[in-house]
Amino acid sequence: MTQLFTPSAPDRLRVDIWSDVACPWCYIGKRRFEQALTAFPHRDQVEVIWHAFELDPGAPAEHPLTMRDALAKKYGRTAEDAQGMMDHVTRTAAGEGLEYHFGRARLGNTFQAHQLIHHAAQHGKQDAMKERLLRAYMSDGDLVSDLDTLVRLAQEVGLDGAEVRAALLDGRHAHAVRQDEAQAQALGISGVPFFVLGGKYGVSGAQDPQTLLGALNQVWQETHPAPLQMLGTETPADGCEDGQCAVPDRA
Known part of the structure; x- marks a missing residue:
């Protein structure tokens, strides 16, 4: 972990998470973090803020390649090697209770999806x-750059479809996404x-729940020191308070 910037508020622990909905390890990392939170004694005082990160900001609305072929091209590997990479991530995801179906994945730009997440935060x-967006991309084969798809997914989590459509069309959250990326x-x-x-601290990657729990405990202890515990005594002892040192008469 590396020290970064200002600490949390006294009664809260803020966790900022940068991720992309087109990132398989981000969904796994989300699940592992949720497991860590379940075991964290102060979980009710944790505030989680999601931030945008585009792995491929120049991606078209819909990529013509399958995920296997896109991976092979990106890393200069064979199609068989790319399939092996996908199979490994799929098995890892299954261990976290997630179902990945890369064969039906539709690759595309995630800029509007990140705007939708910012819109949802306001509600x-x-x-x-x-x-919902992670599941749509990794499991359901939804195209998360498609406006109608995004409106439908937003409605599924209880957002107003007409308001979402208007927000995505006028780009009112685009600047917030760019701010996330700049940060x-x-x-x-x-x-x-x-x-x-x-x-205060950064943790990179989809770490296992115990590592994340250890990080939560460490940061909580450093930013929320335990109050001083007083040892009880039967009789009071002399001391100085408020700039005065009274000498009691015990005659």
Whole structure:
């Protein structure tokens, strides 16, 4: 973990997470973080904020390649090697209770999907929207750059479809997405998922739940020191308070 910036508020622990809905490890990381939170004693005082990160900001609305062929091209590997990579991630996801179906995945730009997550945050549904978009991409084969698809997914988590459509058409959350990405660049974040705990420490990658729990405990202890515990005594002892040192008469 590397120290980053300002600590959390005294009564809260803020966790900022940068990720992309087109990132298989980000969904796995989300599930592992949720497991860590379940075991964290102060979980009710944790505030999670999702931030945008585009792995391929120049991607077209819909990529003509399958995920297997796109991976092979990106890493200069054979189609068989790419399939092996997909199979490995699929098995890892299954261990976290997730079903990945890369064969039906539709690759495309995620800029509007990130805008939708920001819109959902204004209505207290950011985490639910993030979850639904990840499942849409990794499991359902939905094209998350398609406006009608995004409106439907938003309605599924309880958002107003007409309002979502208007927000995505006028791009009112586009600047917030760019701010997320600029902050990620300023922090030196080059891969996701990336967790910033308490504004103080960064954790990179889809770490296992125990590692994430250890990070939560460490940051909580450093930013929320335990109050001083007083040892009881039967009789009071002399001391100085408020700039005065009274000498009691015990005659």
